[in-house]
Amino acid sequence: MSVSLALFTRDLRVHDNPMLHTAADAADHVIPLFVLDDAILRTGFPSPNRAAFLVDCLTDLDATLRELGARLIVRRGDPVTEVLDLVTHHAITDVHLSGDVSRYARQRQRRLGDALDEHGARLHLHDDVITAVAPGAVTPTGNRDHFAVFTPYLRRWTELPKRTPLPPPHRLRLPPRVTAHALPDPGAISRGSTAPDLPGGGETTGRDLLGTWLRDDVTGYADGHDDLAGDRTSRLSPHLHFGTVSATEAAHRAGRSAGAREFVSQLAWRDFHHQVLAARPACSTHDYRSRGDRWRHAPDELRAWQEGRTGYPVVDAGMRQLLREGWMHNRARLITASFLTKTLYLDWREGARHFLRHLTDGDIANNQLNWQWVAGTGTDTRPNRVLNPLRQADRYDPRGDYVRRYLPELRDIPGPEVHRPWTLPDHQRRELDYPDPIVDLAEGRERFLAARG
Ligand SMILES: Cc1cc2nc3c(=O)[nH]c(=O)nc-3n(C[C@H](O)[C@H](O)[C@H](O)COP(=O)(O)OP(=O)(O)OC[C@H]3O[C@@H](n4cnc5c(N)ncnc54)[C@H](O)[C@@H]3O)c2cc1C
Structure with missing residues (x-):
């Protein structure tokens, strides 16, 4: 019996998810895992709004995985420790993870890869899950490692052939006796009140929103996207952030209208910033180009x-x-x-x-x-x-x-x-x-x- 592990992070979907797809194809059984990472929780990064949205995403993902024959295994702690625990108990040889770009995510990837190496298992990184074009997949001529100007980036991004979106896996089988925690509630992730008009999360909601947007609204996007009162943008950003909607699929299905082209170029902006951060992780806190500012304190x-x-x-x-x-x-x-x-x-x-x-x-x-x-x-x-x-x-x-x-x-x-x-x-x-x-x-x-x- 072979078992693989699909470690979810911010790719919380079953549609068009090469990370899950490959993990499911590669073994008889798969463990779909999400770890509430104590190190991230300690930073306070998951604010009440994002915590509530995340719990919606996990709940929906669990329900979908159950329809496919498995369920979401949720644990809390250090992702490397939790993965190694499952690797040891279930004789797992292959772990799948979507590549991400923040300094913390990259450090986590390195730690996990090294720890798995020591245990004779392998980490497979999937770099085209979170963005439509993997950071570093297009680079400028010369020896620069990223684009610093959007227009030439967009040109190369547009020319690059993209993969065809994948359907959800056919069927998933969990190995016997996998231990897990219950799905968390938002208060276990972040304390404080949420915004009164917060949207609901989850892949089901995200796919409905994407479908309606592409059917009814995207054609008006070129003219309407700056109309503040008209509110004529997709509002897909939380879904793209948590991966409940795939940027690749959104671009693939957008069509060819002027509005669709404008919308797809916004998805390219998203990828543009990801490739800058991948190349310059310090930019999350430091100036990309310092102008010698002495900001006021007021x-x-x-x-x-x-x-x-x-x-x-x-x-x-x-x-x-x-x-x-x-x-x-x-x-x-x-x-x-x-x-x-x-x-x-x-x-x-x-x-x-x-x-x-x-x-x-x-x-x-x-x-x-x-x-x-x-x-x-x-x-x-x-x-x-x-x-x-x-x-x-x-x-x-x-x-x-x-x-x-x-x-x-x-x-x-x-x-x-x-x-x-x-x-x-x-x-x-x-x-x-x-x-x-x-x-x-x-x-x-x-x-x-x-x-x-
Ligand atoms: C100061 C500032 C802070 C921002 N912070 C964030 C943030 O934390 N998270 C975030 O997703 N976006 C951020 N944006 C970009 C943009 O404002 C939002 O992505 C957009 O308003 C989301 O609404 P929408 O989904 O309706 O976008 P749409 O106009 O429908 O665009 C579709 C998608 O393209 C992407 N996109 C659009 N514009 C940009 C952009 N300028 N940069 C990168 N991606 C873009 C988003 O994923 C968006 O969902 C920020 C912009 C500014 C000026």
């Missing part, structure tokens, strides 16, 4: 930004959307991040930390490197551009509906005037429970440009 301004009380309605609406939904529209992420780093001139790491605390899609590669892109310490070829929140609001929320949706205190101000409450007559303004702007936009911009020299 705890009151940081708190006003976090709470959505800066006095700039479009900024505050974005920050309140984050608190209410555990998600924020991409245009609002750009506006709020530019405001923090370039108008207030506060450290991008402060903003990235707050986003990671609340985003259900919170992801080291996408979050840290998008923050750096906006702060001008990353891969943006125009590092000193400053987004003016009023111009952004006029362009991307021309009727003010996005702001009214997330700022109930401004709900009665009609039309685009909602973007400038300070222009209302004094008596009306006094009745609003809404602050005056905490910074003058022109002064903030001058301060930033002077600091950058």
Whole structure:
């Protein structure tokens, strides 16, 4: 009897999962394992929102695996110790794992590979599960190890033949007497309250969302993706983060409309940031390109930004959307991040930390490197551009509906005037429970440009 082990991480699906597929094909029996990693839990990275979403994903995966003849084996502790325990008890020779890019994930891969070697077993890494194109699969000419500019990356990414999505395994068989813990509840992973309008997780939900998106909405994406009030993006990001939707399958099924092409290029942005982080793991905490910034320290301004009380309605609406939904529209992420780093001139790491605390899609590669892109310490070829929140609001929320949706205190101000409450007559303004702007936009911009020299 041969037994293989499929170690799930953030690839929590049975459809188009080469890691699970290969493990199932390679042996008579397979152990589908998920380890609640104590080292990650200690860092506090799994925030309440992500913990709740993760538990949905594990519950759904367990149910699907049962339909296929197995179940999810959940353990808690150090993944290397837990895998070795199963390897020893079930005479496993092959362990399958999806390759990932963060510093911690790579260290875990190395530790696991070395430990398995010592036990006469082998680790098989599958690098095209988490991203559509494996980090390092395309590199620039010369001896550079990654692309630092998106456009040439996209060209090569588009040309590269992608694999055809895989169906779920036919049938899975667990070996007898595998010991496991019960599925966790969110409180065992992270304490604290979740966002009131948090979306549900799991592959079943993710596949429904993908199907509806591709059938009804993707064609409008090219025109609609920046429309803040229209909310016309896929909202697939938490599913892509936890792997309940496959980026390869999403790209494969997207079609050829202008909207589909634009959507697929966003999936390439995701891969772009993953290949940067794979090559420069220190960028999760350090500037990719240092600009010599001496960021200001202003705890009151940081708190006003976090709470959505800066006095700039479009900024505050974005920050309140984050608190209410555990998600924020991409245009609002750009506006709020530019405001923090370039108008207030506060450290991008402060903003990235707050986003990671609340985003259900919170992801080291996408979050840290998008923050750096906006702060001008990353891969943006125009590092000193400053987004003016009023111009952004006029362009991307021309009727003010996005702001009214997330700022109930401004709900009665009609039309685009909602973007400038300070222009209302004094008596009306006094009745609003809404602050005056905490910074003058022109002064903030001058301060930033002077600091950058
Ligand atoms: C400051 C800042 C922080 C961000 N933090 C994260 C994060 O932690 N996790 C995360 O997944 N995305 C992050 N993004 C990227 C982007 O805002 C979200 O992926 C997107 O808003 C998710 O919504 P959606 O699924 O509807 O996206 P869609 O517009 O439907 O795009 C489809 C998918 O493409 C990917 N994608 C889209 N834009 C980007 C991008 N700029 N970079 C990388 N991938 C992208 C996402 O996986 C997304 O789900 C951040 C952007 C900024 C500016």
